[in-house]
Amino acid sequence: MDSDKKRMLVFGGLIVIAIAASVVYFFWGTVINRGTLRVIGKAPFTVEVFGISTNECRVSPCEIKLKRGIKDLIIKKEGYKTLVTDATVRMWSTVDLNVEFEIIPQVATTQSVPEDQKMEQYKLVPDKKTKMQKLVNAGDTREVAIVYFQKALKDPLIIGNKNSILIIGQEIYLVDVKAQTREKLTDENLKEIAYGKWSEDGSYLIYKRKNSEFLWLLDSASKTTKQLQLTIGLAQISWIYNNDLMFITDQSYRSQGETEVDLVEEKAITGFTVGTYHAQENIYERIDTFAQIPSLPTQVIATNNGQTVYFTINNEKFKVNLKEF
Numbered sequence: 235m236d237s238d239k240k241r242m243l244v245f246g247g248l249i250v251i252a253i254a255a256s257v258v259y260f261f262w263g264t265v266i267n268r269g270t271l272r273v274i275g276k277a278p279f280t281v282e283v284f285g286i287s288t289n290e291c292r293v294s295p296c297e298i299k300l301k302r303g304i305k306d307l308i309i310k311k312e313g314y315k316t317l318v319t320d321a322t323v324r325m326w327s328t329v330d331l332n333v334e335f336e337i338i339p340q341v342a343t344t345q346s347v348p349e350d351q352k353m354e355q356y357k358l359v360p361d362k363k364t365k366m367q368k369l370v371n372a373g374d375t376r377e378v379a380i381v382y383f384q385k386a387l388k389d390p391l392i393i394g395n396k397n398s399i400l401i402i403g404q405e406i407y408l409v410d411v412k413a414q415t416r417e418k419l420t421d422e423n424l425k426e427i428a429y430g431k432w433s434e435d436g437s438y439l440i441y442k443r444k445n446s447e448f449l450w451l452l453d454s455a456s457k458t459t460k461q462l463q464l465t466i467g468l469a470q471i472s473w474i475y476n477n478d479l480m481f482i483t484d485q486s487y488r489s490q491g492e493t494e495v496d497l498v499e500e501k502a503i504t505g506f507t508v509g510t511y512h513a514q515e516n517i518y519e520r521i522d523t524f525a526q527i528p529s530l531p532t533q534v535i536a537t538n539n540g541q542t543v544y545f546t547i548n549n550e551k552f553k554v555n556l557k558e559f
Contacts, residue, residue: 269323271298271305275333279311295330311335337557339508341526344553347544350535351473353431356380356394358387369399369409369416381409381416391427397436398454402427408454411436423450423459433477434538438513440479442466447499451513462511463497463518470534470545471511479511480536480543482527487520495520506530508543508554521556 273281277294284306289298302325309317314335321331355372361379367386368379380399390403399409406419423443430441430452439452440462449464449471464471469483486502487495495509495518505525511518531545531552541557 268299269302269325270328271300271321271323271331272296272328273298273309273331273333275309276311276335279309279333279335282308282310284308297328307331309333313338337555339522339524339554339556341524341552341554344544344551347533347535347546347551347553348537350533351431351434354394354396354399356392356399358383358390358392360386369401380411380414383407383416393427393430393432393439393441395432395434395436398432398439400424400427400430400439400452408457417457419457421457421459423461424452431473433473433479433513434475435477437477440471440473453513460516464511465497465499468499468501468530470531472534472536472543474510474536474540475538477513478540479513480508480534480540481511482506482508482531482534482543482545484530487518489520493519493521508556510540524554527552 272295273291274295277296278290278292281289281291281296281298283289283298283300286300286305289296300323302323304320304322306320307318309319314337317333317335321329323329356369357372358367358369359377361368361382364382367383368377369381369383370377370379387401387403387405390401393400397411399411401407401409402424406424407416408419409416426444428442428444430439432439437454439454441450441452443450446461447465447467449462449466449469450459451462452459464481464483465485468485469481471479471481474480483497484502484506485497486500487497487507489495497518505523506527507520507523509518509520529547531547534543534545536543542553542555544551544553546552
């Protein structure tokens with residue numbers, strides 16, 4: 235075989251090898267070295283695989299074919315906060331990524347607000363049989379005694395709900411409605427109470443003192459009180475579930491983490507902050523700050539699940555949706 239034929243055979247072989255390599259490379263990149271990322275969330279939404287592709291997801295799960303490896307993702311949904319995350323795509327495998335979209339809170343006017351939580355009304359009346367004074371529910375026509383007092387209490391302030399009652403007079407008593415027991419309290423911080431409101435289950439009482447610029451908290455289990463960071467005249471509050479307190483304030487704050495803050499007495503210049511005070515952990519959490527709130531609300535009412543907070547300003551009604559319905 236002459237040299238020309240040999241060169242032709244070698245050249246032809248190289249072409250065949252090149253073509254085969256290209257086919258293998260093509261199938262490796264497009265078929266073999268690939269996996270499926272399945273994004274699961276409330277559609278529609280957009281998934282941007284950084285530097286690779288943007289995918290409009292009109293149904294969920296949203297399946298995206300990708301080369302294996304760690305992928306940086308930017309997930310967007312109109313009206314919700316952008317989610318930045320990553321996912322590891324494995325060859326010949328399907329990886330599920332569950333996403334929960336966090337709504338962007340917006341202030342909006344509303345035609346009505348729900349009724350505020352009604353406090354139970356109680357009164358002290360004389361008991362003819364025992365010659366003592368008894369505490370009864372004001373709506374109970376039978377006047378069944380919850381607890382008795384041998385020495386009559388004169389014109390006390392009574393703050394109660396279905397589970398707990400605080401009686402403030404010359405002496406101070408905490409009453410457990412279900413157990414029908416009372417306990418005398420001696421904490422000086424409970425004197426001069428001007429107003430108070432119990433959490434739903436009666437675990438905590440938020441109250442104002444006549445001689446303090448701050449709101450105060452009574453823990454009915456430990457019988458202890460503490461001064462809160464919320465200041466009277468700069469904050470309005472409403473109890474929600476799990477003994478959390480929703481607040482709107484124009485106090486400034488110092489960030490202590492991603493959402494945790496410390497409130498300070500200074501007035502903010504950026505707007506009103508909507509947040510949650512977690513009584514059990516003694517933590518203040520900032521939800522968002524709104525420049526659209528024109529002035530301190532005269533009333534704040536949050537839904538029990540904390541999804542929406544309603545407030546009134548000069549007879550105008552507003553609401554902020556904080557979570558997805």
